[in-house]
Every structure is written in structure tokens, then in C-alpha cells.
Amino acid sequence: MATSLDLQEQEQLDAVKAFWNKHGNLITWVLVLVLGGFAAYNGWNWYQRDQAGKAGALYDELDRAAATGEVDKVSQRFADLKQRFPGAAYAAQGGLLAAKVQFDKGKPDDAQSTLAWVAAQAKEAEVRTVARLRLAALQAEAKQYDEALKSLDAAKADGADTFAALVADRRGDVLMLQGKKAEAGAAWQAAFAALSDKVEYRRLVEAKLTSIGVPPGVAPATAGARPASAAASVATAGASK
Numbered sequence: 001m002a003t004s005l006d007l008q009e010q011e012q013l014d015a016v017k018a019f020w021n022k023h024g025n026l027i028t029w030v031l032v033l034v035l036g037g038f039a040a041y042n043g044w045n046w047y048q049r050d051q052a053g054k055a056g057a058l059y060d061e062l063d064r065a066a067a068t069g070e071v072d073k074v075s076q077r078f079a080d081l082k083q084r085f086p087g088a089a090y091a092a093q094g095g096l097l098a099a100k101v102q103f104d105k106g107k108p109d110d111a112q113s114t115l116a117w118v119a120a121q122a123k124e125a126e127v128r129t130v131a132r133l134r135l136a137a138l139q140a141e142a143k144q145y146d147e148a149l150k151s152l153d154a155a156k157a158d159g160a161d162t163f164a165a166l167v168a169d170r171r172g173d174v175l176m177l178q179g180k181k182a183e184a185g186a187a188w189q190a191a192f193a194a195l196s197d198k199v200e201y202r203r204l205v206e207a208k209l210t211s212i213g214v215p216p217g218v219a220p221a222t223a224g225a226r227p228a229s230a231a232a233s234v235a236t237a238g239a240s241k
Helices: 002-067 071-084 089-104 108-121 125-141 145-153 161-177 181-194 201-211 228-239
Strands: none
Touching (some): 002 071, 071 089, 108 125, 161 181, 181 201
């Protein structure tokens, strides 16, 4: 009996050896790939957390400099962010904040450059749209009307009616500054229609339409025109944005 068991065990051992000789290399490589992939996944997650932490620290420095109005330090921290962490959300948010400080401190060209970078590089469509809206406002203030309209043409946020309304409203402002009252009225009409009546901003758009003699919901071509002085006041209001 013992001899029979020994023979059976020997046969099983020989079968295992034969299987391993035939498939051992393949099994080893599969295990190496699986374990390597798992290690790479964990390593990538660690790297992402590490990068986010470093980007967050730089953004905090930028935020503190912005709070004290240190425009040169703000610009430097933003430059560090976009150079070292261009794909991080902190870089785009830092750009929006840096542009505000740069404009407030009398550096509109720097602000335009910063917003242009955010508009081109931000991962989120909403952030890109916000950057383009602000960029268009600065371009309009600098009387760069064609550039402002191009910025607005590129401003999109899929499925966001409020963003579409803001883009249309800003387009109306730029067109009004160009003296194109009918086209401005059409743009403001589009903005008014896209905004919910529960949104407070809709009242501002309504006021713009009323100021040029275009009641909300009435096509500009059929509406009466207001005196030139009213149009001038709207243009002045738009320039102050």
C-alpha cells in the first residue's frame, strides 16, 4: 500500500514538474505584470497626491500674497504654478486670482496674459469659460473689440445655460461699445431668454434692454430706439465693467 502511495505521489510530482516546465515562465511573467501594475497604480496615486499637495502649498502662498496686494509675489507664484504644475486645478484657479490682482494693481497686460493661459490650459470647461469672459472684459476695456468677440466665440460650457447667458450678455456689452445697438440688443435678448426668472442677474440684463428701448421678449428690429444719449450711457456702463 505504501509503495502504491509513493508511486502515486511520484506521478503527481512528475505531472506538476511537467506543467511548470511548460507553463512556468508564462505564469511568472503574468504575476510580474500583475504585481508591477498594482505597484505602479499605487505609485501613481502617491505621485498625484504629492503633486497636488505641492501645488496646493504654492496656491496658498499666492492666496496670501493676493490678500496683501503683493502683485509681484502673486505673479511669481503663478509663474511657479504654471511651470511646475500646469495640469493642476490649483494652477488654473491661481491664474484667475492672479489676473484679478494684476488688473487691480494697474497691470492689465499681465492680467490678459494670465487669463489667456488659463483659457487655453485649464482642464475644466467652466474655468476656461470664466477666464474667457474676464479676458473679453479686459480686451473691451482696452478697446480691443474684435479680440474680445473672438474670446467670447471660444467661451463654452456644455449644458450650462447660465454660462451661455453670461457670454451673450458680455457679447452685448462689447457690441454696444462698438456702436452696434441692434446687435447688442439681440445678444442681450439671448441672455435674458437663457436666464431663469429666479436669477437676480436677469434684472440687470432687462435694464440694459430697457435702456436702449428694447422690451425683453421683443425682437430688437421691431422695437423703438432710444435717444443717442441713452445709448451713450449704456456704452459708458459697459466700459466700466
